[in-house]
Amino acid sequence: MILVIDTSDGKSLSVVLAKSRGAILVGRTIPTDFDQSEKILPLIEKELKASQFKLTDLKGIGVIQGPGGFTSLRIGISTANALAYALQIPVVGISLSASKDYKSMAQKTLRRLSKSAKKSVVIPRYGREPNITRPKKA
Numbered sequence: 310m311i312l313v314i315d316t317s318d319g320k321s322l323s324v325v326l327a328k329s330r331g332a333i334l335v336g337r338t339i340p341t342d343f344d345q346s347e348k349i350l351p352l353i354e355k356e357l358k359a360s361q362f363k364l365t366d367l368k369g370i371g372v373i374q375g376p377g378g379f380t381s382l383r384i385g386i387s388t389a390n391a392l393a394y395a396l397q398i399p400v401v402g403i404s405l406s407a408s409k410d411y412k413s414m415a416q417k418t419l420r421r422l423s424k425s426a427k428k429s430v431v432i433p434r435y436g437r438e439p440n441i442t443r444p445k446k447a
Contacts, residue, residue, distance in 0.1 A: 310326060310329065310334070311326070311367065311369045311422065312324070312353065312369075312392070313325040313403075314353075314371070314373070315338075315373040315405075315414065316349065316372075316373070316386075317373045317376070317381055317382060317385070319341070319345070320343075321340055322341050323336070323339075324336075324352050324353055325411045325414050326356055326357070327411075329368060329419070330419075331412070331415050333412060334360050334362075336411030337356055339352060345381060345384045349384060350388065364392070364396060365396065368398055368422075369393075369401070369422040369425075370392055370393050370401075371401050371403050371414065371417070371421065371422070372386050372400065373385060373402075373405050373414075374386060374402030374432065374434050375402075375404065375405060375433050375434030375435055375436055376435060379433075379435055390430050390431055398427075400431055401418060401421035401422055401429070
């Protein structure tokens with residue numbers, strides 16, 4: 310089973326659980342008000358439990374790596390990287406354009422996982438320079 314995470318939009322959070330052949334078990338998107346970091350792990354836990362699976366049943370993780378909001382991407386990617394590290398499973402990044410729906414997210418993740426090294430990390434692609442502070446006056 311694989312997990313796919315999408316936090317590219319600060320106003321929503323998507324989690325997909327799929328079988329290793331791509332059949333979707335769960336596809337859930339919830340609204341967020343820039344509080345994804347508080348909702349991501351409880352949502353993953355809730356959907357795993359509802360599907361009668363455990364974290365240790367995961368064989369790989371996919372995460373949208375961009376483009377998207379600076380903080381939003383960091384939340385999803387750091388969660389995916391941390392879970393993959395703790396579970397000793399591969400993690401891959403997929404682009405937002407590949408995530409038209411839950412099925413395409415799962416299929417792209419499965420293709421990338423089949424080609425990935427076991428010990429990898431995902432790095433965000435913001436699409437532009439991060440704008441964290443106000444621009445300095447010249």
